[in-house]
Amino acid sequence: MRGKKLSRAFYERATLEVARDLLGKFLVHRTSQGWRVGRIVETEAYIGPDDRASHASRGKTNRTALMFGPPGYAYVYLIYGLYHCFNVVTERAGYPAAVLIRALEPSSERGQALLMDGKNRLEKLANGPGKLCRYMQIDQPLNGIDLCGSVLYIEDRGHSVEPDDVVAARRIGVDYAGEWKEKPWRFYVNTSDSISRR
DNA sequence: CAAGAGATCATCT
DNA sequence: GATGATCTCTTGA
Numbered sequence: 001m002r003g004k005k006l007s008r009a010f011y012e013r014a015t016l017e018v019a020r021d022l023l024g025k026f027l028v029h030r031t032s033q034g035w036r037v038g039r040i041v042e043t044e045a046y047i048g049p050d051d052r053a054s055h056a057s058r059g060k061t062n063r064t065a066l067m068f069g070p071p072g073y074a075y076v077y078l079i080y081g082l083y084h085c086f087n088v089v090t091e092r093a094g095y096p097a098a099v100l101i102r103a104l105e106p107s108s109e110r111g112q113a114l115l116m117d118g119k120n121r122l123e124k125l126a127n128g129p130g131k132l133c134r135y136m137q138i139d140q141p142l143n144g145i146d147l148c149g150s151v152l153y154i155e156d157r158g159h160s161v162e163p164d165d166v167v168a169a170r171r172i173g174v175d176y177a178g179e180w181k182e183k184p185w186r187f188y189v190n191t192s193d194s195i196s197r198r
Numbered sequence: 199c200a201a202g203a204g205a206t207c208a209t210c211t
Numbered sequence: 212g213a214t215g216a217t218c219t220c221t222t223g224a
Contacts, residue, residue, distance in 0.1 A: 044216070053216070063209060081206030083217050100216055130217045140208095173216055196217095202222085211213085 003155030008148055011071035015090045015097040019045040020187050022088070022154065024161035027104060029136050029152050036136045038104035038126055040154070041192040044171050045185040046087070047097045053177035056096030066144055067096040074152060076133070076143040083130030086138050088147060088154070102172070102186070103127045105194045106135060128196040165190050172197060 003026055011018060022043050029036040046054035046067075055077075056067045066075045066089055075087040075098050087098040104126045126135040133139065138152070147153050168184040175181055188195050 046216075055216080058210085061210070077216090078206095078208060080215060080217055081208075085216060087216085102216085128217070171216075176215090199224090200222100202220105204220090205218090207215105209214090 003157040005148070006154045006156060008070075008072045011088060011090050011147070012092060013090065015045045015047045015099060016185065018088070018090045019043040019099045019185070020166065022099060022101070023166060023187055023189050024159060025154050026107070026157050027101065027136060027152075027154050029138065030150065031137050037107035038132070038136065039107065040101055040104050041194050042101075042103035042127075042188040042196060043186070044100040044102055045097070045187075046100065047185070049096055051177075051183075052180040053171060053174035053183075054096070054098075060096070064096065067098050069093055072147050074138075074142055074145045074147055076138060076140060078140065079130065084133035084139050085129045086133050086136070086142075100129060101132060102129045103188070103192075103194050103196045104132055104136075105192060123193040127194040161189055 022040050025040050027038050027040055049056060051057055055064045060068050066073060070093040071090050073089045075089055076084055079085050085100060087100045089098050091097045106122055106125050126132040142152055145152050167188050167190045169186045170182060170184060171186045
């Protein structure tokens with residue numbers, strides 16, 4: 001397409017850097033019914049075996065094995081029996097870490113505005129991890145897919161986010177994580193109208 | 199606008 | 212058998 005696909009090397013870095021650098025990048029999914037594209041505006045980092053907010057803190061299980069694997073793969077899981085969450089695995093194999101993609105601005109190109117459902121304006125169609133997956137048509141079968149492939153990937157389209165426009169804040173929905181819930185490991189684009197919460 | 203409840207099931211204990 | 216990296220709808224000010 002028209003951007004530069006992110007390489008394995010992009011993901012194989014410190015998770016906080018990856019989370020920050022993913023802002024402004026474009027998530028692309030080639031589905032059987034066409035393209036789904038959106039600009040990433042909110043991310044969260046889950047880092048290492050001790051981060052109690054992370055699924056990996058309870059050790060390597062069937063579900064979390066992907067987080068312990070090599071970088072640049074998708075970790076998709078079902079939450080509350082209803083919604084999916086989409087993460088990108090980061091850092092070297094053996095160290096469990098990932099970035100949760102929390103919100104994006106749906107691309108308005110190619111008539112995607114037609115996806116609006118009446119309740120949601122276009123900019124509110126993917127402003128949360130579950131809604132994002134619904135919009136992007138990301139679900140269980142994509143768990144473990146290689147993001148360096150041609151079905152689901154992230155690309156750089158050249159417009160980076162200004163550092164002044166990036167906010168770091170506490171992560172959402174991790175009240176059970178003790179001191180780890182205080183970490184400012186959530187990043188979002190302040191000028192975006194598609195942030196899940198302020 | 200804010201707060202509260204309910205939906206629903208794969209995964210892990 | 213319990214729980215959750217969420218969302219939507221309802222209620223009430």
